[in-house]
Amino acid sequence: xxxxxxxxxxxxxxxxxxxxxxxxxxxxxxxxxxxxxxxxxxxxxxxxxxxxxxxxxxxxxxxxxxxxxxxxxxxxxxxxxxxxxxxxxxxxxxxxxxxxxxxxxxxxxxxxxxxxxxxxxxxxxxxxxxxxxxxxxxxxxxxxxxxxxxxxxxxxxxxxxxxxxxxxxxxxxxxxxxxxxxxxxxxxxxxxxxxxxxxxxxxxxxxxxxxxxxxxxxxxxxxxxxxxxxxxxxxxxxxxxxxxxxxxxxxxxxxxxxxxxxx
Amino acid sequence: xxxxxxxxxxxxxxxxxxxxxxxxxxxxxxxxxxxxxxxxxxxxxxxxxxxxxxxxxxxxxxxxxxxxxxxxxxxxxxxxxxxxxxxxxxxxxxxxxxxxxxxxxxxxxxxxxxxxxxxxxxxxxxxxxxxxxxxxxxxxxxxxxxxxxxxxxxxxxxxxxxxxxxxxxxxxxxxxxxxxxxxxxxxxxxxxxxxxxxxxxxxxxxxxxxxxxxxxxxxxxxxxxxxxxxxxxxxxxxxxxx
Numbered sequence: 001x002x003x004x005x006x007x008x009x010x011x012x013x014x015x016x017x018x019x020x021x022x023x024x025x026x027x028x029x030x031x032x033x034x035x036x037x038x039x040x041x042x043x044x045x046x047x048x049x050x051x052x053x054x055x056x057x058x059x060x061x062x063x064x065x066x067x068x069x070x071x072x073x074x075x076x077x078x079x080x081x082x083x084x085x086x087x088x089x090x091x092x093x094x095x096x097x098x099x100x101x102x103x104x105x106x107x108x109x110x111x112x113x114x115x116x117x118x119x120x121x122x123x124x125x126x127x128x129x130x131x132x133x134x135x136x137x138x139x140x141x142x143x144x145x146x147x148x149x150x151x152x153x154x155x156x157x158x159x160x161x162x163x164x165x166x167x168x169x170x171x172x173x174x175x176x177x178x179x180x181x182x183x184x185x186x187x188x189x190x191x192x193x194x195x196x197x198x199x200x201x202x203x204x205x206x207x208x209x210x211x212x213x214x215x216x217x218x219x220x221x222x223x224x225x226x227x228x229x230x231x232x233x234x235x236x237x238x239x240x241x242x243x244x245x246x247x248x249x250x251x252x253x254x255x256x257x258x259x260x261x262x263x
Numbered sequence: 264x265x266x267x268x269x270x271x272x273x274x275x276x277x278x279x280x281x282x283x284x285x286x287x288x289x290x291x292x293x294x295x296x297x298x299x300x301x302x303x304x305x306x307x308x309x310x311x312x313x314x315x316x317x318x319x320x321x322x323x324x325x326x327x328x329x330x331x332x333x334x335x336x337x338x339x340x341x342x343x344x345x346x347x348x349x350x351x352x353x354x355x356x357x358x359x360x361x362x363x364x365x366x367x368x369x370x371x372x373x374x375x376x377x378x379x380x381x382x383x384x385x386x387x388x389x390x391x392x393x394x395x396x397x398x399x400x401x402x403x404x405x406x407x408x409x410x411x412x413x414x415x416x417x418x419x420x421x422x423x424x425x426x427x428x429x430x431x432x433x434x435x436x437x438x439x440x441x442x443x444x445x446x447x448x449x450x451x452x453x454x455x456x457x458x459x460x461x462x463x464x465x466x467x468x469x470x471x472x473x474x475x476x477x478x479x480x481x482x483x484x485x486x487x488x489x490x491x492x493x494x495x496x497x498x499x500x501x502x503x504x505x
Binding site: 156158159161162163164165166167168169172176177180181184 | 338347353
């Protein structure tokens with residue numbers, strides 16, 4: 001053919017646009033919007049979700065997230081320091097832990113710890129919040145450890161050398177010089193970890209929670225059973241978005257700002 | 264300060280091949296030589312930022328290479344100034360200077376800050392106490408770094424190419440502070456490319472190449488009238504660059 005490269009590109013792009021518009025028109029024509037709206041977003045059911053979806057479900061999701069994050073952050077910091085330690089067994093332990101807990105799906109870990117351990121040992125979780133938060137924190141710790149490690153490694157080597165040359169011990173230099181700077185670097189990725197955790201709390205519902213410890217996902221699912229309508233799940237999804245979108249935007253903004261600041 | 268038969272190997276790379284060096288109290292010794300000659304490594308062995316492969320290092324009568332030596336404590340008697348300043352980026356100038364006083368020497372904040380303020384005045388940056396490193400020029404940062412090292416009242420000051428990362432117009436302020444320090448009788452070991460500084464300030468100049476001391480002596484002799492072929496070649500190259 002005698003078309004130039006640019007002409008060919010323009011032709012391809014035009015084709016893609018045309019196909020997209022055709023598909024959209026077809027969807028608009030084929031779908032029964034009234035029925036779909038009635039099944040997914042029925043106003044009467046939407047109103048029925050409140051206030052419990054906020055006072056119980058959202059509250060529980062936030063509790064699981066905060067416990068999971070606080071535990072995961074402490075554990076992640078500890079694991080990151082072990083991972084970078086000069087002591088080989090510490091390094092091995094941390095590396096193995098991180099590898100194993102990141103390699104197993106959270107759902108499986110939740111079931112093993114939440115159900116398997118009690119069945120195997122006869123020991124019972126003291127309450128559903130702990131039963132849900134502890135496995136979450138143990139897994140979050142493995143992910144956060146890698147984030148923290150990246151942050152520590154991003155602090156220039158000279159900072160440690162300057163601290164040591166002033167007579168600080170390794171651990172004091174870590175605590176006063178390296179880790180504070182590492183945290184500044186990792187606030188955006190940590191915010192993203194936090195968002196992931198918010199969504200991961202939805203898996204805790206497999207542990208069979210009581211009416212007072214329902215999280216957003218389980219609340220929505222129960223609502224579907226009660227109403228024979230998908231609206232409660234859609235509302236739960238919107239509440240998740242109300243939490244996660246501002247946080248991911250915040251993380252993106254912080255990332256842009258820190259990039260600009262480094263210039 | 265004394266270095267005996269110091270060796271440093273990085274894998275199969277023999278960086279320091281048996282260095283002997285003696286610096287008496289109040290003496291200023293400048294180490295010159297081509298890049299890769301082991302000058303910085305030697306300096307970093309003096310406060311054990313690099314662990315020597317072999318040999319012994321003494322500072323103020325204490326052997327740092329002794330396995331039983333409390334290195335954290337011993338390092339308080341050597342102040343180090345780095346090519347890249349290495350100020351703590353998350354702390355104000357004042358905190359940079361006082362952090363080790365407070366955390367290592369356990370001085371209370373007000374005493375440490377009074378001392379820091381005095382040192383800042385001495386390096387000409389009294390008004391920058393509350394600034395952060397990123398707000399300062401390279402020359403200002405390096406002078407803060409000198410003040411930070413001096414705060415620990417070290418017996419020896421080590422300068423690792425302290426002016427090499429600076430824009431030419433900022434070098435003078437840093438060299439002036441170093442010169443004043445030398446005049447006050449500080450014991451100094453200075454790795455530098457500033458031949459004029461070495462010639463004017465040093466009591467002794469050491470020329471290193473390929474991990475060994477090739478020539479040492481009075482600056483007028485080593486820089487003005489070198490005996491060794493390698494020294495002559497190096498100095499000729501430096502002058503060509505200028």
